[in-house]
Every structure is written in structure tokens, then in C-alpha cells.
Amino acid sequence: MHKHKSNPILDAKLDAVSLSIKQSIKNLDSFTHVRGESLYVDDVNIRQGTFHAVVFDAPKAHGHIKHIDYSKAEALEGVERIFTYKDIPGKNQIGGIIPDEPLFAEDDIHFWGMPIALIVAESEFIARKARALIEIDIEELPVITTAKQAKAKGSFINAPRSFSLGDSEKAFKDCEYVFEGETFSNGQEHLYIEAQGAYAEPLENGNIKITSSTQGPTAVQKTIAQVLGVAMHKIEVDVTRLGGGFGGKEDQATPWAVMTALATFHLNQSVKLILNRHDDLRMTGKRHPYESTYKIGLSKDLKIMAYEVEFLQNSGAAADLSPAIAERTLFHATNSYFVPHVKTTVISCKTNLPPNTAFRGFGGPQGMFVIESAIAKAASEIGVPARVIQEANLLDENDTFSYGQVAKKVEAKNTWSSATELFNITLLEQEVETFNANNSNFKKGLALMPITFGISFTNTPMNHARALVHIYLDGSIGISTAAVEMGQGVNTKMMQIASEVFSIPIEKIKIETTNTTRVANTSPSAASSTADLNGKATLKACKTLLKRLISVASEDLNISEEHIQLKDEYVYTHGEKSNLSWTELISKTMLKRVALTENAHYATPEIHFDKTKEKGHPFAYHVYGTAIIIVTVDCTRGTYEFDAVKIVHDYGKSMSEGIDLGQVEGALAQGIGWMTMEEIAYNDEGRLLSNALSTYKIPDLFSVPKEVEVLPVKTDGHELAILKSKAVGEPPLMYGIGAYFALQNAIRAFNPKYDLKFHAPMTPEKVLMSLYENK
């Protein structure tokens, strides 16, 4: 680890972090991961005679299907059958929030890559060969690719939503400074390394079991039932684990699972569909691009008095999760700042792109990018560093968010001052200045990025989970929850909870696959709250079992319950170890015919939100943090390297420090990727140009920051977080937004004539053009 010669306090803190991470619990899935023995959907053993499928999709973005000729494809040896909407016994409908999305196109196509048919054959190779033989005749219709075009044409997903606080119109009149501007943030491809896929197998009585790479097994089950026109109990969905999700498999894992189920329904044979990378990139939605206009007003002492913003969300051709994502944009439109007069509006615009979908941050990052842009613009115009405005407006205890929730246990100022003091911002800024004064080929830029992110599904009814805990006769434990393991370490956290409650080694605990027959009617693993919701349910189930076990021990040892505890696989009485071991206690419990299974339900308390008023208390709590980002720009080539990212993050009381740090580092890299090199490109006809890993670049080993230092802020944690360990999946992604502003500051050091632009991502192309703009 980097040593700071002048800063022994910081070194001591960083050393303490490394030490506690060394000692913290490892991801318990890593044993099979590193040996290549973990099972993903494409690794599950398939039955003899399994068919393989490939999706035939729209080769244009918008149009009317005049004719499709499948005859050559059907005639190809090895092709079993081709399924279209005509083969759907139930409803040709997969829309989750709004029923506006068919599984297969009927008469019209609405985006390039829209599924039209499923080719089922003896091998994937044959199916792909057959796909090339399908002839389609399309009458093309005008194509909308941007939100602005959609707005001009009145093409929307649903009605706009607006949040407001105070009276912004009036407040602007009293402002010393008022600035307006436009911003754009592009989409982002999830690029889970494991592509979308599902495997369906027929059971008795027309029942079907689907192994799906989904974050939302219940959504898959419900949608299959709807499309097949059968009861939900006929459909079993099992999820082993995901090779990455990031939101891309929350809603959009569903169609592929439905297609395999449909084929299995008709053929009564197993069917497997794994998208190849090109198909996945072309057919699935991404993070939403946003075009936004803002107006910001500041007082003389740089307080943000008023802020108005209109977000145009490029939702794609169907609603998918867009309305919920739009809502979260409004929730996070003011990021970590208190603004007394706010008016925010979001319009979900219907375009001819694949339906855009959930992606880590879920609309929050897009909202935050705009206010950070507005602050950068104001700072530049007024002639102060952006950080002065940022710091002057940080949230305080009891400040009210635009949606009515009163901020409690706020750590915005705490993380900010910890970051600037511990990492010595004055010195860092001096170093940047000195470097820039002495170098003409390279320039450095620095930016700060505070974050505030609300934890809970903003749709209050979704905040629940269940856990099914079995203690087996030999004292080993099996736990089923709704949590889907996709790398976030939720399996490990669930095991930690049971291990702590029963005081038994983690090896005695197993986390089962996520299966709709064991835990039903679940919310997806999303919104950073998987560990909180499922962990609280697991905790509840374990505590109930513990109570039962203690009662058995009490009876057996004839000692009252309050003097009994379980410790290190033994019953302790009055704090002393007894002869009764964990396994013996389990046997005795069984002999007494006391249940060793418990099913617990947890629903987050306190939260509510009234959509008619757009006010309420939607979040269990908020996560806070502050990042300092430093970049070096090569002013000859327009390329750049991030020297360092220094973060003070609010973990609460982290229950798994190594796992949580991994979430921070991974999210940060993804956020920086979104702001820098990851560039989605569609042409005017709606065809995806960034359609392969050779044209869509995500961060590699050499492009992530050279140094990442993360310090925890000391807090008491939050009661609604599992074991006071706060949610960590999404919030750190937004530290990456600082990358954009660090780059911009470096560009300005080289080219003072550069006009600030807020058009992410800041690719090497844009950097070079900016370095030489007006020069």
C-alpha cells in the first residue's frame, strides 16, 4: 500500500483497514469459483436429447412486418421447430410495470433486436445456421433514437412525474446567481461476463422447471405462467448463481426463460437458450441515456437556493422498469445537497431502442450527474472551485429531501470533512498545481464527489423477504431465501447471520439455490437491499429457532431460559460450558418433536410513499460518502490515467469488510467506465454500432485507478441495515461521476479556452477535441 510520508495518521488508518480486511470473512463461494467448479446456468447438467435455441430478431428498428418466410430454416436438417407469437397459448405479454411489451413481435417491430421467433434445433450451431435462412420483408417506419426526438413527436411511455419542494420559481428571483444548461449522459452496457440464458425441462403433469440466470425468479415464474396461460404453481424457477447481473438480469432475464418454457411446453423436451454475446448486446436494454436541462440559483454566499431540472429519459421501445428508474432519478436529483426550493420533472420517452432497464444506481447516477454539472457550471462562471459550492450545501441532520423524507443520521458532512482532512485536500491540490505548472505534455485534474443514496425499493410494497431455515438431524443447516448470489457475497452474509445466531462454524451452514418452490412471491435481488431484506428474514427465522432450542435445553438441563446461551457449538449455562453439545441439543429437540424448520417473513418498517402527493418516507436509510479523484491527461494524445481515488465511505458497521470493499472498488470502476470509455453507439437507423467487445470497451486491468484507498467513516450503523451493516451494492458507483469533472479540470489546465460541456462519457476522443477546442 502507498505510504504517505507526511501523514502517519492516514497510514495508521489505512494499515488498520488492510489488517481488518485480512481478518474479515472471505467470500465462501470463492473455493468453487477459483477451481472452476461453481455452476452457472450453462454448466448445469442437461438431459439427454435437450434441444438448443436461438432467437430470430428484428433486423430493423421500426416497421411493419409484411412477410416472413421460415420454410428454408424449417427445412434445415436438425431444426425441430420454430416458435412465434402464434404458438403462445396465454398472453403474448411480458411487460412488468406496464403491459406494453410482447414476447415475440406480431405485426410490428419496435427496435432492432426485438425477438420475433425462437428457432429450436439439435444444436445451437444448427439453430444459428437456420436463422440465416429466414427471409423477412419489412415496411420501414420512421425511427426515433433519442429522447429529444421522442419528446418532439409526443412519444412517451407514461405521464411525466414531478417532485417539488418550496417555490423554486419565486426563489430564483432572489438568487444572486442563476445559471442554465443542458447535459447528456449516455447509456451503459451491463456486460455481465455470463450472457443471458435459461434452461427448461419438462416435469410431470405439464409442470416445467426452469433454471434461469435471473435476479428476479418470481418475475420469471409469473411471466411464464401468464404467457403459457397456466397457474404459477406449475412453474418452478431455480437460480444457481449469476455470472454478474448489475440490474441487467432483473427484468431482462425473463424473455429468454419464457421462450425456453414455451418451447418445452410444446415439445415436452428440455430446451436450452444461452445468448451469444452479439445477440445479448443487440437484444437487451442498457442503462438509460438522459438528456436534461437544468436551472440552478445560488445566493451570494454560494448556497443553492433553487434548482429546477427536466430529465428526458430514453426509455426505449417499452416500459420495462423505466417508470421506477425515472422515479429514482427524482429521488436523487439533489444528491448530497440540501436545496430549499426544488422542482424536478422526469419524462420517460419512448424510442426505437431496446427497452432500457435497471443498471446499478437505477436512475440515481443520471440524476446526480446533472446537479454536479450544474454546480461545475456555476463554479466556473462565478470563478470559485466547484468544491466550495459542494461543501457549502451538504445535507445536515433534519434537512428535508424534495420528496418529504427528513434526513436522519446524516453523514454527508462527516464523510466530506473526513475525506478532505484525512487525505489532506490542500496538499493534493497543491501537488496538482505544481505538476501542472511544471509539465506541458501532461496535466492533472482533481474533483470531489459526495454521494447520498437511499436504500429500499422505492415501490414500498416490494420491501419484503422470506427465509426458510432447516436444521438437519446432524446439526447442519440449510437456508433458502429470495437472495440471488451474483457476486455481491450475499450467500456469505446469510451464512454469517446463522453462524452468529447459533454460534456454530460457518462450514455447518449451506445456502441453497434460489428456488420459487422454497421461497415464493419474492422481490428481485436488486436495489442494494438484498442482504438487508433477506438477512433480516434469515435473522428472524434463526432467532425463532434459537428460542425453541433454548427452551429445549432449559427443560433438559432444568435451568431457566435466561441463563442459557449457545456458544461455540455448546450449550452454556450461567456463562459456563455444559456437556450438552449443539448436535446433541438438535437430537433432543427432534426427539421432543419440536420443529427444526422455520420460515420467517420480514417487511421493512417505517417506510411509506404517497405517489399522489409525491411525498413520504420511501427509504429505510441513506448511505453517504465522499470521493477525491485525481487524473492525469496526456495532452498530446487525449488519453488519460486515473492516479488515485480516495474515498471515505459510510458502511455502517460492516459485517464483511473484505466483501464490502470489493463492492466499493467494483462499483467505482463501473462508474468511472460509464463516465469515460464505455460508449454506447446507435446509428440513426437504430442499429447498435457498439455491438461487440471489440467496439464496446469496459475497464481493463490497466485502466482502473492506480491507487484506490477507502476508509470507513465511524458511525453506529443503522438499525434497519442487517446487523447495522449498510447496503453497499449501488452507492459507490456514483463516486465514478467525479471522474468526469476531474478530467474536465485537467483539460482546463491545458486549454483555458475550453467551454465546459456536460456530455458523458468523456472518451479519449472528447478529451482530445476539448484540449484543442478554440486553440
Next chain:
Amino acid sequence: MITFILNNKTISTSEHSGMTLLDFVRYEQRLTGTKIGCREGDCGACTVLVGTLENDHIDYQSITSCISPLGNVHGKHIVTVEGTNLQNKLTTAQEAMKANYATQCGFCTPGFVVALTGFALSNSEKNYTNALNAISGNICRCTGYKAIEKATQQMVETLKNYKTDSDFNWLIENGFIPDYFKTITKRLQDLEVKDKEQSEGKFVSGGTDLYVQQADYLTDNPVHLIARKNFLKGISIENGICTIGTNSTVSDLWNHQEVNTYFPNLKKHLKLVSSEQIRNMASFGGNLVNASPIGDMTIFFLALNSDIEIMDYNGNERSLPLKKFYHGYKNFDLKEGELLKAIRFKLPSNGSIFNFEKVCKRTHLDIASVNSAIHMSVDNNNFTETHISIGGVAAIPKYLHNTSQFLIGKSLSPETIIKASKVLQDEISPISDVRGSSDYKRLLARQLFFAHFTTLFPETFTINDFIEHA
């Protein structure tokens, strides 16, 4: 029959040689630890090791099995992640990944483990930089790599006491690989490897371009594999002339000690070309006949004013300057049945200097927006010989005749270089595409031209010397 050793098992298969190694391993052998991420060699999830018998030693290299034809493994030892596993405990690479939280979803992990194990087995010096290069072709979407860096560091620590020996005893004793590895040399020597009868199909060397573009075709049609053995392989230097067999890989050049003395920045340049896995497979001939206007090695050899030698089935040979090889987009002077045999060029010598530049969205493992190379001699502050090439700004990889000519006889000064950059602008005709707008490529072409001089003469020029007057 294709005969090889897969992990600890000898395989003889009559599967089609054009099938990808990945499909064979995953679906014919049910070794599902090797993952499918992109099938384009761009993510490394399918990384396996190829062990080649060199005298009494096995030389291990990592490759991406998704763009590797099965036929190329004939006579080799292939190691998948399962083949690195020890009974009931983790290998040193695996333990380092686990201890440092370097695996989250786990999907890319086997690729990293195999690449790191390959590094331990390889001939490269056991330092941290080389270890990172070994995993340069592995993409992870979860961790942000910092944990993977720590794991790599931990492994390199363990390798400090590494002792090389032909049977890999040290690595076995220190838990890097299972002990069956010590039997492999003998088993490969004993393997009955008859030279495979080659069909009259498409010529395929490493496959790194062809399998990206037409994997389905190659899986279904006869292929003529030429990567095997020493056919058209080898790098030789005689009287200041370097001859490279077109079947040599980029790694062959990387590892060539003598060539490295002529190009002190060779590794830095080649690191920009591709990941280690791809460098281990990609042939120079393939790069030249792919005829991409942005082919890195083509640009490299163009600036060296290389000649190429061409042969046909009947043994007829001809040679021509590389700069005359390309006629239009993907159109070049090679007839049916002809094959590139060698590339020949004069090495940089007294006073002549060489530089290569490449800019893309992602510095490594990406296709250039613009790339450029220069080879020049300056005497008495005057250009005496210059060859400049540039990619991504025309339908062909471009040799800049006019710009090169313009500089000769002129003084090495900002004025000359600025004037030459204007000549350059007249020689190029970039188009807008996914790699950048035409305006950007024009600007970048100018900047990379300047970069040659700020890089080669860092004491003399800064970028400001050129742009303030440009």
C-alpha cells in the same frame, strides 16, 4: 485424428479440426470451468494453457480457447482450470485470489487462475509487471481489479524463490500445480503424433482474426492449419536485416532478445497491440492479410519499409514492398493458392530511430482509432531517411509517401514538423465510424505525428512547440 493431452488425460479425437477448442473442452469433455464470455478473444474467460514440447522442456503459453481451432492442439498439452486443481486444497494462485477477495461472481475467475498459473509455468521473469501482463487479456466486471492486483502481488511474493527446472518440481512442491505435470514431458515425447493430413481449406494460423469474423464457417468447413511446428516460423537476423516467418507470433517477437536490443521500446509497443493471450496466438501473416486499415503490426512493418515474400503451392516465390501490397479496402496482391512467407526489413541502426503510437478508447486490448509508426535517420539535425505509416485514416494501412518524402533533407525543427503535418493531412481521408469521427481522426493523426517527435526527442520538443504555431 487429433491427439493431445488434456489436463491429465490423453485424448484422441476425430472431431473437425476447425471446431473451437472451447467447444471441445466445454461440451465434448464437460469441463465447464472454462467459460464463454465473448467468443472473440476479448475477455479471457476461456483462457487455457498450451504446453508445447521444446526439446526436453515444455513451454507453456496462455491462449483464448474460443478463437483457437482444435486442430492446433495436436501433439500439445492443454491445461484447463480443472487441470490445475489440487485434491481438496487450493493452488497458490487460487488461494491468492480467494484471500484477497479477487473473485466475486466467479465467472471470469477460472480465466484469471489459468493465466496466473500460466505465468508461474512460463519462462518469463517472475516479477509483478510480467505477472500483470499475463492477465492483461482477462476482463472482470465485478472487482475493479484492485483485489486481483493484490492477489497477483501475493502470488509473485511466493514466486520469489522460484527455481526453474524442466520437470516443474519447484512449482509442484509449492502448490502451484498438481504433480501429474512432472509426467507430461515424457508423455508428450511418447505421444504418437503423426503429422496431421491437412485439408485443402482456408489457411488458418493462430485464428485470432478469422475466428472472430467467421467462426461458424470454419467450424463447418475444411481448414488448412498452418500454425503447427516450424513451418514459416522463426525470426532471424543477418547483416542488419531481420526476417520474420509469417507464421511467427507476436510473442515470438516479444521474446526475441536480439530484436529487443534494436527496438528498446518493443515490449511497450507490443503491449499496446493486444493481450498476452492473443500475442501468443496471433501470427504476423494473419495480421497482414487481414488487411485491416488499422492493423497494428502492419503499421509497424510499413514504417520499417519492409518487403514481403510470397510463395505458392508450386514453390514459386516472389517478393514486393509491403507498401505496394494493399490496393483498396481489404484488397491486396495475393492470388488464390498464394501464402505470405516472410517479412523482411532493415533493423534500426546507427542514428536511425523508431517509434510506434496507438490511441484507442481503452489503451490496452482495443482496436486503434489511429495508429502510426515512424522510422527515421537524422544526421546533423537533418532528416536523411524517413518512413512514416498511419492506420485508421484511409481504406488501407497507409504508408505516407509524401510526408516521408517531404521531410528528407529538411532540418529537425518545429517549423519542418508542422509543415510536414500539413502534408500528412492531405494524404489521409478518414471516415467517421465507431472508432471516432473523421475530425477526431484528423486531429489525432496530427497529434500522433507530433508525438513521434516529443517521444523520440523529449529533451528537444514539448507538445507546445508544435501546437502554438500549428
